[in-house]
Amino acid sequence: MVTALCSVRVRRGLVGLLALLALYGLAAHIASGRLPTRVSLAVHEIEGVELLPTYSSLVEEGVFLVQAGILLQGAAVSTGRVLAGLLLGSVVGIALGLAMGWTAGFEYALDPWVVLLRFTPALALLPLYVLWLGLGEAAKIGLIATAVAVVMLQGAYQGVRGIPRVYWDAAAALAAPRSLVLRRIVLPAALPQILASLRIAIALGWVTVIAAELIKPSMPSLGYLLALAGAYPRVPTIVIALAAIALLVLVSDGLTLAAYRWATRWMRRRYA
Amino acid sequence: MHRTQPRKVRLQVDDVAFMYEGGTRTHALDGLSLAVHDNEFLAIVGPVGCGKTTFLRIVAGFLTPARGTVLCDGRPVRAPGAERGYVFQEDAVFPWMTVQDNLEFGLRAKGAAPAERHAVAAELIRLIGLRGYERAYPGELSAGMSKMVEVARVLATDPAILLMDEPFGSLDAQTRGQMQDELYRLWEKRLKTVVLVTHDVEEAICLADRVIVFSRRPGRVKAEVTVGLPRPRPLELRLSPEFSAIKRQIWAGLGLAEMS
Amino acid sequence: MSSPGRRRVVLGCVSVAVLICFYTVASNAGRLVDSELLPEPFARLSRPDLLPPTQAIFKALVSLVTGELPPMEGHHTHPSGHVGHLVEQHVTLQGALLVSVLRVLFGVAVGGPLGIMMGFILGWNRTADDYLHPIYILLRSIPSLALITYVMLWFGHGEAHLLIPIVYAVFTTVVIPAYHGVRDLAEVYVRAARSLGAGGRLLFTRVVLPAASPAVLSALRYSLVIAWMTTVGVEMLMGDDGIGHLLVGGGLWSSRLQIGVDPAVIIVGILGLAAVGYVMDAAARIVSDRVTFWARRRRAW
Numbered sequence: 001m002v003t004a005l006c007s008v009r010v011r012r013g014l015v016g017l018l019a020l021l022a023l024y025g026l027a028a029h030i031a032s033g034r035l036p037t038r039v040s041l042a043v044h045e046i047e048g049v050e051l052l053p054t055y056s057s058l059v060e061e062g063v064f065l066v067q068a069g070i071l072l073q074g075a076a077v078s079t080g081r082v083l084a085g086l087l088l089g090s091v092v093g094i095a096l097g098l099a100m101g102w103t104a105g106f107e108y109a110l111d112p113w114v115v116l117l118r119f120t121p122a123l124a125l126l127p128l129y130v131l132w133l134g135l136g137e138a139a140k141i142g143l144i145a146t147a148v149a150v151v152m153l154q155g156a157y158q159g160v161r162g163i164p165r166v167y168w169d170a171a172a173a174l175a176a177p178r179s180l181v182l183r184r185i186v187l188p189a190a191l192p193q194i195l196a197s198l199r200i201a202i203a204l205g206w207v208t209v210i211a212a213e214l215i216k217p218s219m220p221s222l223g224y225l226l227a228l229a230g231a232y233p234r235v236p237t238i239v240i241a242l243a244a245i246a247l248l249v250l251v252s253d254g255l256t257l258a259a260y261r262w263a264t265r266w267m268r269r270r271y272a
Numbered sequence: 273m274h275r276t277q278p279r280k281v282r283l284q285v286d287d288v289a290f291m292y293e294g295g296t297r298t299h300a301l302d303g304l305s306l307a308v309h310d311n312e313f314l315a316i317v318g319p320v321g322c323g324k325t326t327f328l329r330i331v332a333g334f335l336t337p338a339r340g341t342v343l344c345d346g347r348p349v350r351a352p353g354a355e356r357g358y359v360f361q362e363d364a365v366f367p368w369m370t371v372q373d374n375l376e377f378g379l380r381a382k383g384a385a386p387a388e389r390h391a392v393a394a395e396l397i398r399l400i401g402l403r404g405y406e407r408a409y410p411g412e413l414s415a416g417m418s419k420m421v422e423v424a425r426v427l428a429t430d431p432a433i434l435l436m437d438e439p440f441g442s443l444d445a446q447t448r449g450q451m452q453d454e455l456y457r458l459w460e461k462r463l464k465t466v467v468l469v470t471h472d473v474e475e476a477i478c479l480a481d482r483v484i485v486f487s488r489r490p491g492r493v494k495a496e497v498t499v500g501l502p503r504p505r506p507l508e509l510r511l512s513p514e515f516s517a518i519k520r521q522i523w524a525g526l527g528l529a530e531m532s
Numbered sequence: 533m534s535s536p537g538r539r540r541v542v543l544g545c546v547s548v549a550v551l552i553c554f555y556t557v558a559s560n561a562g563r564l565v566d567s568e569l570l571p572e573p574f575a576r577l578s579r580p581d582l583l584p585p586t587q588a589i590f591k592a593l594v595s596l597v598t599g600e601l602p603p604m605e606g607h608h609t610h611p612s613g614h615v616g617h618l619v620e621q622h623v624t625l626q627g628a629l630l631v632s633v634l635r636v637l638f639g640v641a642v643g644g645p646l647g648i649m650m651g652f653i654l655g656w657n658r659t660a661d662d663y664l665h666p667i668y669i670l671l672r673s674i675p676s677l678a679l680i681t682y683v684m685l686w687f688g689h690g691e692a693h694l695l696i697p698i699v700y701a702v703f704t705t706v707v708i709p710a711y712h713g714v715r716d717l718a719e720v721y722v723r724a725a726r727s728l729g730a731g732g733r734l735l736f737t738r739v740v741l742p743a744a745s746p747a748v749l750s751a752l753r754y755s756l757v758i759a760w761m762t763t764v765g766v767e768m769l770m771g772d773d774g775i776g777h778l779l780v781g782g783g784l785w786s787s788r789l790q791i792g793v794d795p796a797v798i799i800v801g802i803l804g805l806a807a808v809g810y811v812m813d814a815a816a817r818i819v820s821d822r823v824t825f826w827a828r829r830r831r832a833w
Contacts, residue, residue: 012662020667051685104536108543113551119809120802121761123768124779127793128802132582207675211765214677215780223678230681238682242674249673334723354729364724368742368826377738378728409826422724429728 028054053236061236070220075244078213078222081137082205082252085144089201093149094194097156098186107157114153122147122208123215130216140212147208148201155197159190195260202256206249222248282433282465283308283331288340289490290326299490300326304340306484306493308433313459313466315476318486318494319526324469325361327491328437331467332358345432354378357431361438365410365422371397372406374421378429396424399458416447420454427458433465441471449507452478456504473522477515478505485525495525556586584796592796593803596625596778614794623778625804632763632774633808638695639759643702644752650703651710651748656740661711668707676701677765684770694766701762702755709751713744746827749820756816760809775805 031052053061065071100107100114122143129139167189171181213223222245229237290301300323308314318324329335331342333352342349344356352358366374375393384392397403400420410418419439426434439455440448452475459466459479470476476483477499487494499518501509509515584592595615599622654661654668676697684693718740725739767776779801780793 009662012659013666016663017666017670019663020670104539105543108540109547111540112544112548115810116803116806119757119760119806119813121757121764121805123761123765124776124798124802124805126768127779128795128798131793131795131798207677207761210675211677211769214680215765215768226678226681230684233681233685235682235685242678242682245675245678246670246673249675250669253673332727334726352723352726354727356727358724358727360720360724362720364720366721366724366739366742368745368824369738377725377730380738381725381728381730381734411826411828425728 024052025055028052051235053239057236058239061234062240065225065237065240070225071240071244073220074222074225074241075248077220078209078245079248081140081144081209081221082202084137084141085209086148086201086205088141089145089148089205090152090198092145093152093201094156096149097153098160098182098190100153101157101160101190102186114150117146117150118154122150122204123211126212126215135216135218139216140209143212144205144208147204151197151201151204152194155194155200156190158197159193160186162193163189192260192264195256195263199253199256199260202252203249206245206252210245279309279311281307282310282312282345283467284341284343285327285331286341286343288327288330288337288342290323290330290335290337301330301337302490302492304492308465308467311463311465312482313468313480315468315470315480315483316486317470317473317476317483317522317526318491319488320471321489322486323489323491324486325437327486328358328435328467328469332356332435354382354429355432357426357429357434359419359423359426359434359436359439361441363410363415363418363422363442365418365425367410370407370409371402371413371421374410374425375428378425382429392428396428399461400424400454414447415443416451419443419451423455423458427462427464431464433467436466436468438470439468440475448472448475455479460503473519473526474510477501477518477522478510483518483522485522495522497521497525552586559583559585560587582795584794584799588796589799592794593625593800595619596623596797596800599624614797618778618797623773625778625800628773628775628778628801629804629808632760632767632776632805633812635695635698635763635767635774636756636759636812639698639702639763640752640755642695643699643759644706644755646699647703647706647755648710648748651707651712652714652740652744654707655711655714655744668704672704672707676704676762677769680766680769689770694763694771697766698759698762701758705755705758706748706751709747710744713747714740717747718743746820746824749824753813753816753820756812757809760805764805775801 032054062071096110100110125146126139126143129142133139133142163186167185171185176185210223210226213221214227217224217227222241226238226241226245229235229241284307286305288301288304289299292298292300304327316324316327326335330337331344331349333349333356336350349356366377369377372393375396376389379389379392393406397406400423402417402420405413405417410421413421423436423439440451443451456479468476468479473483480499483497483499484493485495485497486492497518501514501518592615596618599619650668654664679697679700680693683696687693687696721739721743722735725735730739763774764776764779767774768780769776771777779798
């Protein structure tokens, strides 16, 4: 593991990242005296805007946000929404996807609605959900769940359809009951595809939650922080909020990737 | 065909070593040396994982050895080149090009004129018996035909040496037999130096002048068997005692049989 | 049409028809039956401003397409502020969709090639990949819609602050498939071409590009969906026109939250959006299938 960490590729990657950070710092330093500090928004102009905040102001802002609890609370709320939406959407999506993959009749009946949902950007449903479910958590979580469900449905469906014919036949030849086939054959065989679509769903979930929080902001949340910072405007906060979101996305994606690798370890053969 | 004079050496491999990167730094090859003569058909067999494909890749120029030299026609091998043609185990015909375009590709790379390209491609198509399929796409051909196109494609550039990595490995037994016959026919018509890596001992004996047996990892030359059988070598030859004797020799080298 | 194909169409149509009937009944329940007689949740839901009756949806559709308000019909029709507001600004469904389509196409036309190039560079050159890959992963972790506030500070309130997130979203979506196409899918073909003496331009245009094209084209098709999502998002947030703007109630950004949203308009908007998206996807599929016709599985002989 230590050798893996010290490998050439990791080293170079770190160098690249550090170079980027250094470049940004340099640009911010150069810009601090030069860029205009007056920005015109839709109706009025604002003075004293730092378009490319230096590291010192970022650190200062970051410390403030953390100490005031805004950043951590906001992160917790947003993450909570994503997880809730993910859970709800996955359960519904996987169940429907498996059913559609298994039974052709079910697939044919549901297909028009799935297609409709697939080509409807989840955000377009937001006003509708807010109307039906109020301005609270339900609408946002419902929206995330819808977006996630569409993706997971597709993944589960592909997972089931991708099961080689021979496995179905083997199960039939052994007269296996449906529940057993589901538990021991369908789910494990479809798992890689499901996890692959989970990665996409997580990214989508984050995009949706941030967008939903931007459109219908409510305290505290990362999206609200972003919107507020944008309206004020306070650029260091924007950058920090963006960085926080990016970090959360990275972590959740990394975890899912690890899960995917673990679940597909039986798929990879070693050739001599 | 008999050869009596010492022939010039086309490929000289000296003390080549290669290691796999990664967690376990195992030697794939260690201290490998051999020579291939002009117009010789050399087969390499060995147990699974002995590094025969790695060896071929080094000769082709896809990999760089950790130690040792590889000289092709006296020049050191550093990168892939048209003088060392390579036929792959997988499907390497370009599926987005017609058969004709595939065959002309090597000449196109050389900058040959269209007329020359067409002429060479036409001759090769005739040679492999696929006349009429010039405009077909590889997806429309059977696996065997597609593999023949790949071989012909490599021959189009007139390489000094032909490297083949289990070219018929993915084909079924029957097609494989046909392909072996086809390969022999081609080799007879367009005399070439060939190095064939295969796991099929009988295939090696049917086609080659000399069979080299690689040892287990790390790969070295463990045994060398000259196949003195006259050509052509029809299917029935496989049942002859001479054939079996050679097979036993090779198996001994592989550790599968005792030499009596 | 084959039997399962026919079954698919029939079941699909039946399913759609059943739902429309069910919905019409449910949404009109408030009018047909005295609301006291209905069980509790239904009574609440069947208010016409929550669950617009099918006729209202139809009327909204007509209004938005023709750009004219329907004549007032007594107290059963609710003169919708949303529709009225939109019609007042001469916003039509097709007009809004057109604007959005143009934005989507711009995003794909600019972000697509950029992303493909980046993916090719990373996939081709191991060194560049080592250095740049983590930076890419970092950048793509930032949801493109989140960028909009920051971009607006730089570029003001014109079109740029809408288009940049769309281009960014398409770009980040397309890099990995292009990367995978060059690095993994094209590997054996590149080796074969190299042993035939090919290099440089010939290698790239005749071997690498075609080999990677199935992955790249399917990525572009998928990026259409992403582009639509981002477009609707930026229009809902900050747009002056387009379908997202229509969905949220039209009007200037500042007055956005004051107009009551009419679900009939939303449903009409969503149907229009889905229809356009479906058509674009179908077109993309046809084009990509034609270009990569050779990628079909080989017939087993």
